[in-house]
Amino acid sequence: MFEKFSHEARTAVTASQEIARDAATRRIDTRHLVVALTRAHGPARDALETSGVDVAALSATALADLRSGGLDADALAGIGIDLEAVRREADRTFGAHALERAGRRPGGHIPFAPEAKKALELALREAIRLKQKRIDGGHLLLGILRADCAGRALLVDAGVDIDSLRTVIEDRRRAA
Amino acid sequence: MVDGMADRELVESAAGDDPAVGLRAVRSLRELADRLESLQVTRARQLGWSWQDVADALGVSKQAVHKKHGRST
Numbered sequence: 001m002f003e004k005f006s007h008e009a010r011t012a013v014t015a016s017q018e019i020a021r022d023a024a025t026r027r028i029d030t031r032h033l034v035v036a037l038t039r040a041h042g043p044a045r046d047a048l049e050t051s052g053v054d055v056a057a058l059s060a061t062a063l064a065d066l067r068s069g070g071l072d073a074d075a076l077a078g079i080g081i082d083l084e085a086v087r088r089e090a091d092r093t094f095g096a097h098a099l100e101r102a103g104r105r106p107g108g109h110i111p112f113a114p115e116a117k118k119a120l121e122l123a124l125r126e127a128i129r130l131k132q133k134r135i136d137g138g139h140l141l142l143g144i145l146r147a148d149c150a151g152r153a154l155l156v157d158a159g160v161d162i163d164s165l166r167t168v169i170e171d172r173r174r175a176a
Numbered sequence: 177m178v179d180g181m182a183d184r185e186l187v188e189s190a191a192g193d194d195p196a197v198g199l200r201a202v203r204s205l206r207e208l209a210d211r212l213e214s215l216q217v218t219r220a221r222q223l224g225w226s227w228q229d230v231a232d233a234l235g236v237s238k239q240a241v242h243k244k245h246g247r248s249t
Contacts, residue, residue: 102212
């Protein structure tokens with residue numbers, strides 16, 4: 001499947017690996033892909049900007065979300081755990097940013113989450129549906145919009161009109 | 177102060193009532209426990225603890241603890 005990816009799409013997939021490493025996440029999900037797509041010049045970023053999305057703000061929100069990892073301070077506070085206090089104690093015993101370091105994999109390959117694999121599959125199907133031979137960032141974005149995934153939720157939370165974004169991407173595909 | 181307490185109870189009962197928040201808390205707790213385990217095991221090993229000592233303290237087998245942490249320490 002990857003041999004059909006455009007340069008932009010390959011770059012995005014590779015970048016999502018680096019984003020996962022930087023943010024110390026254990027898996028790559030569609031939020032990583034969305035951030036990667038906002039960084040690469042190509043149809044995906046063009047479509048987002050045409051739809052009036054502030055890509056820098058979207059990327060920053062997503063990264064903050066990724067960096068907080070599976071540690072939800074509000075949810076923990078609900079059961080009486082003060083995450084900041086735990087973080088302070090951990091820093092004191094194990095050195096600065098101990099909890100963040102501990103969330104990081106020792107290196108090597110970070111696997112894709114099932115939802116991200118699904119979105120990549122759907123991207124392939126979108127390319128076939130639109131009768132295009134190569135899968136570019138636009139198709140990846142369409143795949144993310146089709147999937148029930150974190151990346152789609154991220155866009156919805158940012159106030160993106162999913163249907164109109166889809167139309168923008170598809171119109172550009174047809175024009176291309 | 178009475179108002180403050182009432183507010184807090186409201187917040188707490190709301191959080192306790194919503195399974196989504198409760199489940200996120202459980203997930204976060206697992207993640208937190210995993211990270212603390214990794215930090216503690218690394219430190220214990222640096223202080224010269226054997227894998228058997230670490231396993232006994234965690235209440236798991238030596239094989240399990242070695243499989244989970246053997247590479248990172």
